[in-house]
Amino acid sequence: MxxxxxxxxxxxxxxxxxxxxxxxxxLMERAATELFNWIHERLQGAPVLIHIFxxxxxxxxxxxxLARHLQDHGYHLKVYxxxxxxxxxxxxxxxxxxxxxxxxxxxxxxKGSTLPEIGNEDIVVEAIFGLGLSRPPAxxxxxxxxxLNTSKAFKVSVDIPSGLYTDRVxxxxxxxxxxxxxxxxxxxxxxxxxxxxxxxxxWAALDIGLDQEFLAGRETxxxxxxxxxxxxxxxxxxxxxxxxxxxxxxxxxxxxxxxGAVHLSARACLHSGSGLVTAYVPSCGYIPLQTAIPEIMxxxxxxxxxxxxxxxxxxxxxxGMGIGMGTSEATAEAFSAFLKRNKIPLVLxxxxxxxxxxxxxxxxxxxxxxxxTPHPGELKRLxxxxxxxxxxxxxxxxxxxxxxxxxxxxxxxxxxxxxxxGYINSTGNPGMATGGSGDVLTGVITALIAQxxxxxxxxxxxxxxxxxxxxxxASEWGYEALSATLIIEKMGQAFRSLVSEPGKTGxxxxxK
Ligand SMILES: NC(=O)C1=CN([C@@H]2O[C@H](COP(=O)(O)OP(=O)(O)OC[C@H]3O[C@@H](n4cnc5c(N)ncnc54)[C@H](OP(=O)(O)O)[C@@H]3O)[C@@H](O)[C@H]2O)[C@@H](O)CC1
Ligand SMILES: Nc1ncnc2c1ncn2[C@@H]1O[C@H](COP(=O)(O)OP(=O)(O)O)[C@@H](O)[C@H]1O
Ligand SMILES: [K+]
Numbered sequence: 001m002x003x004x005x006x007x008x009x010x011x012x013x014x015x016x017x018x019x020x021x022x023x024x025x026x027l028m029e030r031a032a033t034e035l036f037n038w039i040h041e042r043l044q045g046a047p048v049l050i051h052i053f054x055x056x057x058x059x060x061x062x063x064x065x066l067a068r069h070l071q072d073h074g075y076h077l078k079v080y081x082x083x084x085x086x087x088x089x090x091x092x093x094x095x096x097x098x099x100x101x102x103x104x105x106x107x108x109x110x111k112g113s114t115l116p117e118i119g120n121e122d123i124v125v126e127a128i129f130g131l132g133l134s135r136p137p138a139x140x141x142x143x144x145x146x147x148l149n150t151s152k153a154f155k156v157s158v159d160i161p162s163g164l165y166t167d168r169v170x171x172x173x174x175x176x177x178x179x180x181x182x183x184x185x186x187x188x189x190x191x192x193x194x195x196x197x198x199x200x201x202x203w204a205a206l207d208i209g210l211d212q213e214f215l216a217g218r219e220t221x222x223x224x225x226x227x228x229x230x231x232x233x234x235x236x237x238x239x240x241x242x243x244x245x246x247x248x249x250x251x252x253x254x255x256x257x258x259x260g261a262v263h264l265s266a267r268a269c270l271h272s273g274s275g276l277v278t279a280y281v282p283s284c285g286y287i288p289l290q291t292a293i294p295e296i297m298x299x300x301x302x303x304x305x306x307x308x309x310x311x312x313x314x315x316x317x318x319x320g321m322g323i324g325m326g327t328s329e330a331t332a333e334a335f336s337a338f339l340k341r342n343k344i345p346l347v348l349x350x351x352x353x354x355x356x357x358x359x360x361x362x363x364x365x366x367x368x369x370x371x372x373t374p375h376p377g378e379l380k381r382l383x384x385x386x387x388x389x390x391x392x393x394x395x396x397x398x399x400x401x402x403x404x405x406x407x408x409x410x411x412x413x414x415x416x417x418x419x420x421x422g423y424i425n426s427t428g429n430p431g432m433a434t435g436g437s438g439d440v441l442t443g444v445i446t447a448l449i450a451q452x453x454x455x456x457x458x459x460x461x462x463x464x465x466x467x468x469x470x471x472x473x474a475s476e477w478g479y480e481a482l483s484a485t486l487i488i489e490k491m492g493q494a495f496r497s498l499v500s501e502p503g504k505t506g507x508x509x510x511x512k
Contacts, residue, residue, distance in 0.1 A: 001205075001229070002215065003189050003222040003424070006131040006166045012185070012210040012218075019211055025091045027208070028058060032065030034206040035158060035182055039066070039125075040073060048123055051116065051153070052079045053144075054106070055128040055162070056088045062158050063127025064095035064106075071102050078116065079106040082128050084141050111140040120152040126176050128162035137163060142174060149177045157181045161199045164190055169388035175199050184208050185215070189222055192413040192424045193389035222422045227498060230464055233457050234498055237273075246275030247450025250316035250344075251443065253323035253351070254281040255331070256305035259288050261324030261350070261439045264484050266296050268443030269320065271491040272465070274450040278314060282306050303330070310334040318345045320446030322352025323439045332358070339365035345449055346370040349442040350378070357381035363403045369455045371445055373408040375438060393422065406459050408445075410438060414463045416456070423460045427467025429482075431474040436484030441466045444491065469494035 004012070017024055050070060054063035060081070067079045079099065088096075099106070107116070118124060126148060129137070137145070145163055148155060155178050160166065163175030166188050179201040181191070186205050190196040223229075238245075249269045254262040259281060266279045270293065278297040279289055283304045290298055299314065301307045308330040319342070325331060335355050339362055346366055348356070353374050356362050358381075374382055379392075383399045386392035392409075396417045400407045409415040414425040444466050448458035469490040474482050 001186060001224040001226050002218065002220040003224055004186055004215070004218060004220060006188075008218050008220070009131060009185065009210075012214050015214045016209070016211045019214075020209075024058075025094050028061050028091045028095070029065055031184055031206070031208040032062045033069065034184075034208055035062065035066045036069035036073075038182055038204065038206060039070070039156070043075070043123075045074060047076055048121065049076050049078065049119065050123045050125060051118055052077060053082055053109075053124065053126045053128050053148070054079065054092075055082050055130075056085055056092055057130065057132050058089050058091055059127045059130030059132065059159055059162075061089060061092040061095050061127075062130070063125060064092065064099050066125065066127070066158070067104060067106075068095070068099050068102060071099075071104055077104065079104055080116065081106045081108045082141065082144065083108050083110040084128075084138060109144065111138070115144065115147050118148075118151045118153050122153040124148060124151065124153045124155045125158065126155065126162055126178075127158035128176070130159040130162075131166055133163065133165060136171070136174065145176050146173070155179050157200075159183050160188055160190070164196055164199060166190055167390075169390055170196055177201075180204070182206055185210050187224055192224070192415075194411060195389045197412065221420060222424055224424045224426060225460055225464060226426055227464075227501070230461055231498060233453070233461055234495075235451070235453070243275035246273055247317035247447075247452065248276040248278065248314075249274040249443075249446045249450040250278050250280060250299075250312075250314060250319045251323070251446065252280040252307070252310070252319060252321035253325040254279075254285045255307070255324055255326035255328075256282070256284050258324030258326070259285040261436065263289060263292055264436045264439040264488065265320055265323045265349075265443035265446070267293055267485075268440040268488045268491065269447040269450075270295055270443075271488050272444045272447035272462070273495075274447035277447075278316065280307075280310070280312060282308075301334075307331050308334050310338040316344060316450075318347065318446055318449040320347040320349070320442045322348050322350040322355075323442055325351040327351050327354050327358065331355075336362055336365075343367060345455060347373065347442055347446045347449065349373045349438060353378045353382055363405075366403065366405060368404040369406065371406045371408065371449075371455055371459050373410060373438065373442060373445070375410045379407075379409055393417070397422070406456055408441075408459060408463060410441070414467070416459050416463060418456050425460075425463045425467055427464050428470050429467075429474045429479065431477070431479030431482030432467070432470040432487065434483055437466075437470070437487055440484050440487050443488075465491065465494045465498065468497060472497070 054060035157178035181203040416423040445462035472490040473486040
């Protein structure tokens with residue numbers, strides 16, 4: 001699902017209006033009718049009080065059309081005009097007249113107005129600012145946002161939470177905290193960034209009939225990856241195949257007290273389809289791993305407690321490395337020497353990333369197309385600190401281009417960055433914020449590369465399946481009890497769901 005910029009949406013609006021020979025008011029009618037249908041389907045005429053706050057632009061116009069439809073269906077309404085500018089849009093004015101024809105007279109809220117009482121059980125729909133916000137709202141408008149945020153009523157934002165910019169950082173406390181956002185056509189990038197995602201409890205994208213051909217022709221930087229896009233990538237297993245068909249993964253890592261990390265990665269790799277899995281660990285890992293996972297093979301470093309040599313005869317299809325490996329001087333030396341002679345594709349995580357950050361010259365030695373999977377702390381060490389989410393993305397793209405690597409920014413919505421492009425993951429949940437879940441991801445991506453998926457496809461698909469397995473595990477165990485092992489156990493169901501379930505599109509978990 002492409003993520004469009006505000007400008008691309010405005011262009012699509014214009015194009016659609018021209019091509020379909022409709023007026024902009026008709027497009028607004030269509031958009032707001034979708035809003036109404038969504039709300040009406042859920043409320044079914046319930047006698048709840050709905051407060052609709054409208055701005056004076058087209059976002060406000062949407063709110064007015066919604067108010068008209070709700071009025072026509074007998075809902076209990078209060079409509080307000082947040083009068084932050086005298087510069088009303090044409091379609092706002094048209095729809096204000098239409099609402100007045102229904103004998104609905106909005107209350108004007110301006111600087112100094114007493115704010116309306118909002119009950120805990122009421123619903124707030126806010127259509128104050130949409131994509132058109134271009135500068136900080138006036139203080140009294142910010143106070144209104146604050147008032148709405150302190151209310152216990154369920155808050156629905158139209159298109160985006162008012163106060164958020166779509167293309168740059170929004171200062172703290174400048175926006176409405178929405179429980180639900182009904183956004184037009186496609187989700188916006190800001191829904192997935194940590195700094196602004198927190199304003200979006202949940203969201204749904206409403207198809208307002210913007211011209212599909214025009215939209216499909218737009219180049220976008222980001223894609224929100226949904227199941228229907230991944231399904232075609234999935235490779236069915238064929239009958240006359242054997243373990244050699246599905247690659248040999250080598251998982252390198254572990255140190256005294258952190259052998260479990262390798263256990264998790266290797267097991268995840270095994271349960272994600274790698275034909276063969278070998279682990280390379282310090283000698284202290286031999287017995288526990290042989291005992292715990294009989295399906296994998298082991299190579300051991302001569303050193304007992306940490307990796308110090310990193311030499312082996314094996315020629316695996318792919319190597320996943322760094323989990324639990326430690327960053328001691330001896331390990332760093334072995335790692336650096338290994339990178340100089342290695343030509344095999346790498347999936348680098350945890351301490352491999354920390355070692356790269358400590359000696360950036362080593363980045364020149366990683367094979368092109370390698371996958372790096374930092375969590376936010378590791379990312380900071382790797383690309384340097386950032387000022388805000390937009391700055392972070394810019395730095396991540398630059399890093400990916402400079403070192404020709406796939407950068408996985410792990411988080412609530414994991415971003416896979418490759419060159420100019422970014423893929424935003426749609427699965428996963430806060431239960432996965434538990435030690436070892438990243439080790440599992442390393443194993444999953446490694447397994448997919450071993451099976452012949454291109455590294456970028458393997459990464460995007462692996463991140464999705466890992467999150468899906470976490471979601472399946474959470475539905476059984478809840479967030480608190482979720483553990484990395486439980487994620488691995490659900491990998492099979494995650495793969496199966498990819499082919500057997502229709503897959504939700506256009507609605508997602510939120511940022512809170
Ligand atoms: N046909 C279509 O195009 C469709 C559009 N749709 C809807 O339109 C929404 C975009 O509408 P919009 O462009 O009118 O902008 P909106 O967000 O309502 O803001 C209003 C105006 O406020 C102004 N302004 C900005 N910052 C300000 C500030 N701090 N303080 C005071 N004023 C400020 C600025 O005007 P300016 O003063 O800069 O001239 C701005 O234009 C979009 O989100 C969707 O809901 C749908 O109906 C589908 C069809
Ligand atoms: N709140 C969350 N929502 C969705 N996924 C999450 C959340 N928190 C963590 N995850 C996922 O869990 C994994 C955590 O990785 P990482 O921090 O490296 O863990 P560890 O180092 O303990 O293995 C990542 O894949 C991340 O995307
Ligand atoms: K809004």
